Amino acid sequence: MLAVYQRLLRLYPAEHRKFFGEEMLAVLREESDENADKRLFTRSRFFVREIAGLVTGALREHFRVWLEIQEELSFVTGRVAMRNGFRFPKTTIVFMTLILACVVTAIKRGEDIAASVPNVNPPLPIHIQPVHSILLGGIPLLFAFFYAAGLIGWAILFALRRSGVHRLADMSGERQ
Amino acid sequence: MTLDDMSLEGIMETLPLTEPVLLILLSLAGQPQHGYSILKDVERMSAGRVVLSTGTLYGALRRLLDDDWIERFEEEESPRGRQAYRLTAQGRRNLQAEIDRMKHITRLATLRVATKES
Numbered sequence: 001m002l003a004v005y006q007r008l009l010r011l012y013p014a015e016h017r018k019f020f021g022e023e024m025l026a027v028l029r030e031e032s033d034e035n036a037d038k039r040l041f042t043r044s045r046f047f048v049r050e051i052a053g054l055v056t057g058a059l060r061e062h063f064r065v066w067l068e069i070q071e072e073l074s075f076v077t078g079r080v081a082m083r084n085g086f087r088f089p090k091t092t093i094v095f096m097t098l099i100l101a102c103v104v105t106a107i108k109r110g111e112d113i114a115a116s117v118p119n120v121n122p123p124l125p126i127h128i129q130p131v132h133s134i135l136l137g138g139i140p141l142l143f144a145f146f147y148a149a150g151l152i153g154w155a156i157l158f159a160l161r162r163s164g165v166h167r168l169a170d171m172s173g174e175r176q
Numbered sequence: 177m178t179l180d181d182m183s184l185e186g187i188m189e190t191l192p193l194t195e196p197v198l199l200i201l202l203s204l205a206g207q208p209q210h211g212y213s214i215l216k217d218v219e220r221m222s223a224g225r226v227v228l229s230t231g232t233l234y235g236a237l238r239r240l241l242d243d244d245w246i247e248r249f250e251e252e253e254s255p256r257g258r259q260a261y262r263l264t265a266q267g268r269r270n271l272q273a274e275i276d277r278m279k280h281i282t283r284l285a286t287l288r289v290a291t292k293e294s
Contacts, residue, residue, distance in 0.1 A: 016238070019232045020238070023211055023234070024211070024231075024234055025260075026211070026212075026258070027211040027212045027215065027230050027233075028230050030212045031212070031215070031230070049227065049229045050229050050231070051228060052229065052231075053229025053230060053231030053232045054229070054230070054231040055231075056231065057229075057231030057234065057235045058230075058233060060232070060235055061235065064238075069183075117268050124229070139233075163238055
């Protein structure tokens, strides 16, 4: 258990590990000793709780470091810097959805009108797929593909400690 | 706006505290404690309802240290130089503000419920 915990501690930012690492291990050692003679169920629950707490704690710490870097950047470079706050207005999502719904409805109405006036236009020799079906089918698929590719790429960089967060952390360390 | 008003405003922004943080602060209110004794004290105070993991405890301690609500020091009588934590003056003030807030809500709730029942 302690060996697993020690390895998982590496998930934390280096600075947190240096400050709290040994102390956290000491606390866990005391807890493990206390739970050693308890039932399997109690020990399993303890193990799961500790591992979950460690993983979520590590994520939270990375997020905190990331926020600190953002704040430092905004302080150093002034107006052009990335800010801490979420600048994308939430109402935009509503409007974008409304616009998409309007476009799809307009296309559908157009098709209905075309269907209600038969034989005005001669049938085309080739079949053209309606635009909205291409939009609705293709875009989410493309989005999911690129999102997954980006996520995998980021995970690899993160594992190699070469992600933007790590680089910025190194930069801020050098500056200090 | 006076300085006192400004500091009170700062405190009010951080309230209400989450239950684990409140229990950690209460644990340190009596005497300085080290990590393991805080975990056990929190469990005891909440009658086993709040059981903190080590990761959660040290996340909370980290934030409280950053905000100067608590401070860390080396225990003198500990053989391995174990680290302990204690409340700062600011931490004690903030804890008191939270307790006052809870007292006010409890008083209000008691009054409202009593009025409704009668």
